[in-house]
Each structure stands twice: as C-alpha cells, then as structure tokens.
Amino acid sequence: MKIVVFGPEQRVGILHGEKVIDLNKADPSLPADLEGFIKTGATGIKAARFAVDRAKSEARHYANEVEYHAPWAGKRLAMMGGNFAASAFGAVRFAP
Numbered sequence: 001m002k003i004v005v006f007g008p009e010q011r012v013g014i015l016h017g018e019k020v021i022d023l024n025k026a027d028p029s030l031p032a033d034l035e036g037f038i039k040t041g042a043t044g045i046k047a048a049r050f051a052v053d054r055a056k057s058e059a060r061h062y063a064n065e066v067e068y069h070a071p072w073a074g075k076r077l078a079m080m081g082g083n084f085a086a087s088a089f090g091a092v093r094f095a096p
Contacts, residue, residue: 001049005034006066012037016052018063025059027051034071 002015012034013020024032030047031037037044051059 001045001052003034003037003048005069005071006061008067010034010069013061014048014052015063020061020063020066021052021055022059022061023048023051026055 004013004015004020005011006013006020007022009032011022011024011032012030013022022032023030023037027047027050030044030051031040037048040047
C-alpha cells in the first residue's frame with residue numbers, strides 16, 4: 001500500500017494500480033490530510049485497506065492525472081540511518 005498526497009487540497013490517498021483512491025471520499029471517517037491520517041495509526045491503516053476495496057467512482061482518480069505533493073512540504077523532516085553511529089564514530093576508538 002503506497003500512501004500519497006495529491007491534488008490542490010493536498011489530500012491523502014492510496015496509489016492502487018493505475019488509480020489514486022481518495023481515502024476521505026472512500027471512507028468519511030478517515031481524515032483528508034496526511035497528518036490526521038498518521039495520527040489514526042494502525043486503526044487508520046486497517047480502515048484504509050477496506051476503503052480501497054469499497055471506493056466508489058468519485059473517490060477514484062487516474063494516477064497519471066493527479067498532481068503529487070511531497071509529504072509535509074514546508075516542514076522540516078530530520079532522519080538518520082540506523083548505521084549512523086557506526087559510520088560517524090567508526091574512526092574513533094574508545095579505550096576499554
């Protein structure tokens with residue numbers, strides 16, 4: 001399941017084959033924005049899987065016809081690889 005942010009309103013959806021399913025239009029209990037969807041956690045993921053199967057035509061958009069957005073554009077994301085400590089401190093030897 002690939003989660004996308006799309007359209008002028010930057011709605012959250014699922015890329016499903018050649019379609020993007022607008023989750024909020026498929027299931028109004030799901031938030032329309034990515035931050036709200038993330039806050040739903042595992043419950044939201046489970047609801048999204050069911051929503052994809054039940055989505056009516058107004059919730060489906062052709063994937064090649066929508067405008068995609070970066071998640072949280074304008075906000076700062078800080079990430080670090082799991083091997084950062086080994087890479088960063090690999091040259092430093094600590095005495096036993």
